[in-house]
Amino acid sequence: MRPEIDLRYCKACNICVFMCPKQCFSKGVDISEKGYFAAVVDAPENCFNHERTGKLICELCVLSCPDQAISWKPELEEEKKDEHKTG
Numbered sequence: 715m716r717p718e719i720d721l722r723y724c725k726a727c728n729i730c731v732f733m734c735p736k737q738c739f740s741k742g743v744d745i746s747e748k749g750y751f752a753a754v755v756d757a758p759e760n761c762f763n764h765e766r767t768g769k770l771i772c773e774l775c776v777l778s779c780p781d782q783a784i785s786w787k788p789e790l791e792e793e794k795k796d797e798h799k800t801g
């Protein structure tokens with residue numbers, strides 16, 4: 715699974731940026747429709763839950779977001795590990 719930020723709710727407090735032990739988030743540089751520099755999920759492949767479908771190992775970001783802006787989504791196809799790729 716990958717964390718996803720709902721831009722309708724993110725208020726750019728950056729708690730997720732500081733809380734995540736795997737540096738999955740970074741501070742935003744673009745202004746959302748709501749007028750905030752919403753945080754960005756720029757390294758979802760670092761997440762403890764990457765490619766997990768069962769019980770999640772970590773949910774620090776989801777639990778610490780004061781605006782409940784983070785939820786779980788399945789990985790995008792291009793984010794999945796492709797160990798058999800030859801080049």
Ligand code: SF4
Binds near residue numbers: 724725726752779783
């Ligand atoms: S903790 Fe929530 S509200 Fe704060 S920057 Fe992260 S996603 Fe946005």
Ligand code: SF4
Binds near residue numbers: 717774776
């Ligand atoms: S679940 Fe944990 S490792 Fe994954 S993005 Fe959230 S805080 Fe980071």
